[in-house]
Amino acid sequence: MPKRTPLYAAHIAAGARMVDFGGWEMPINYGSQMKEHDEVRQAAGMFDVSHMTVVDINGPQARHFLSYLLANDVAKLTEPGRAFYTCMLNQQGGVVDDLITYFLDEDFFRIVVNAATHDKDMAWIDSQARAFDVVANERPELAMIAVQGPKARESVLTLLPESDARAVAALRPFRAGQFGELFIARTGYTGEDGFEISMPAESAVAFWEQLIAAGVAPCGLGARDTLRLEAGMNLYGQDMDENVTPFEAGLAWTVALKDDRAFIGKEALLDQKARGVDNKLVGLVLQGRGVLRPGQRVVTDAGEGMITSGSFSPTLQQAIAFARVPQAAGGTCQVDIRGKLLDCNIVRPPFVRNGTVCEGIV
Amino acid sequence: MSNIPSHLQYTESHEWVGVEENGNARIGITDHAQEALGDLVFVELPVVGDEIGQGDPCAVVESVKAASDIYAPVSGQVVAVNEDLDGNPALINADPYGDGWLFELELIDSEELEGLKDAEAYEETLED
Structure with a gap:
């Protein structure tokens, strides 16, 4: 039995064609993938990404743990609300998954990993976390909607209370914050401006409908794939996996190798670099x-x-x-x-x- | 619900065949097929003059999502291809039984038509 997001009924009502994606029943399109693609490039579209795995890393050693787990260096995340894209690697330097990491507080980071890799990611994170004073708390009760396109931000801002709208309008790229029940990040997977917004599952349908009323077009995984491809963004399992290092996947820019920080896969990457990629x-x-x-x-x-x-x-x-x-x-x-x-x-x-x-x- | 005109004949691989007034067989893909494929972006058609055997892969339609082989529902010689598809493969999405036709064959053996499915039988294959 495939899993369904809180927006499943809303997708069916909007005429979505549903497919299995990593064990989730998700919309591939709502009629025309091409129209949805263009909507995001020219105006605003939205994607149900509630299938993605949100994990909160809580505990006094949160930063220390992620410094070891991730190939990018969390030391770069200096102010609360800052985020980056990174890989987590195995000891051979292969990519276990790619993810976004948000720094929210010294004892609270949030990561978002892929849906299709949920089980192995959680097993990996939990096994690596044992040596640290941290707990990895999955947040399956959160739904997530990505609103993307040149008009995406203004469409979202119209739905927020005035005080929040001002603060959210001021969010710079790769910054995030909690605004009431909404966790809003200025990130995405399309090459357009926009937000990725997490919220309690029970609020997702109402928020989705407000976005439709604001002129944002529902878009499926089909358009998400052509948008991310045009934007030069990798898809895990396709462009990289556990047998490929970030150097072989166009992701050298996400690896912080320079200082003496120890992280999983570092030795293998240094070896590969010395031998030649x-x-x-x-x-x-x-x-x-x-x-x-x-x-x-x-x-x-x-x-x-x-x-x-x-x-x-x-x-x-x-x-x-x-x-x-x-x-x-x-x-x-x-x-x-x-x-x-x-x-x-x-x-x-x-x-x-x-x-x-x-x-x-x- | 998929549109399945009753005057055409069908294959399990979602091609349709319509016999023209001159006796030639016009071939395309069904409404169900175009919907399943999604937006079509490229069509590779046979060349006029090609001899094609029943069941041969003789054309390819590609959507943003996937490439799909087209199998000849009947044997024959290619007498026409739909050149409008070259610049506008989306015609197949918009009008799969009309402007979105693929190619025409001069039949070699009109008895092959009898082995094809009628609209009702094709619809049953979709229900499985």
């Missing part, structure tokens, strides 16, 4: 017609690679992809689509940010 994750833009898909073979001058994520980009009106290829690959390559080798340019993601195609992409 064989592969890298790049962006591809198909030069002709067709669609790039995960699993397709990539032929470069430096050897072969493989597409990890690929689709048709509604913004570029061309197929785009992430591919893991040999370190020396550059310029152009070919992708094997049903036995035909088609030309692609190798680019550096993101492809699209804030509604605009990035420089050097086309």
Whole structure:
């Protein structure tokens, strides 16, 4: 029996086509994935992300624990409300999961990990937490709605009491705070401005309906995937997993290696760095017609690679992809689509940010 | 509920066949298929003159979500393809039985048509 979020009935009422995603029955679209994609790039759309796992790390050693658990350095989170994107690694430097970490108080951090990896993540976090004076408290009673797009923030602000609206309007990117029963973060997974908002499950339907009344379009996981791909954001399980290090997944920028902080996977990463990293994750833009898909073979001058994520980009009106290829690959390559080798340019993601195609992409 | 016109014939793999006045078979994908695939973004059609055997994969339709092979419901020679789909594959979503047709075959063996499903039988396959 798949799990359902508090918004399940609202999705059905809105005409959603539901699919299984990591054991959850979630909307893939409400009619047209392309329209939903464009809505987020041009106005405001919202996603039910209540399936994601919210975990509060409570206890006097919260910071100390996360300093060891995460590849990015929580020392960077200096003021309450600050957040960052990071990976947690295994001892071999492989990615156990990627997550957002919020610093709320010295004895209270919040992390949000993926739904599909819930069980192994919780087992990993609990086992690593034993050596520290912390408790990992899951918050399944929270629903989460991501409101994204150039008009997303103003749409949310109209629903808040005036005093909160002022404070929320002042939130900078990667900052968050608790406002009444709403935990509001200026983060997202689309390459557009917006908020990710957690709230008690019983408040989710009313808030969702208020957002619809404010002109925010419900969007499914289909649009979420093409938006994040255009935005150059990895999907766990597709673009990286436990057998891939952040260096091979375009995530070197999320690893804080420089000081003498010990964290899980650090030795392996230092070793790999010293030996040289064989592969890298790049962006591809198909030069002709067709669609790039995960699993397709990539032929470069430096050897072969493989597409990890690929689709048709509604913004570029061309197929785009992430591919893991040999370190020396550059310029152009070919992708094997049903036995035909088609030309692609190798680019550096993101492809699209804030509604605009990035420089050097086309 | 899916639209299944009663004047067409169907396959279990969600193609439809309509016999034109000149006796050629026009082929497309069903309303159910286009809905399941979602927004179509690319179509690879056979070439006029190709000889195609019943059951052969002879075209590909791709949505943002997935690529799907189209199998020839009957044998024949390709006499026309829908060139409008080239710049506008969304025609298949908008009008799967009309402007969104894929290609036309000159039939080799009209008895093959008798093995296809009528609207009622096709609808039953969707209920399973």
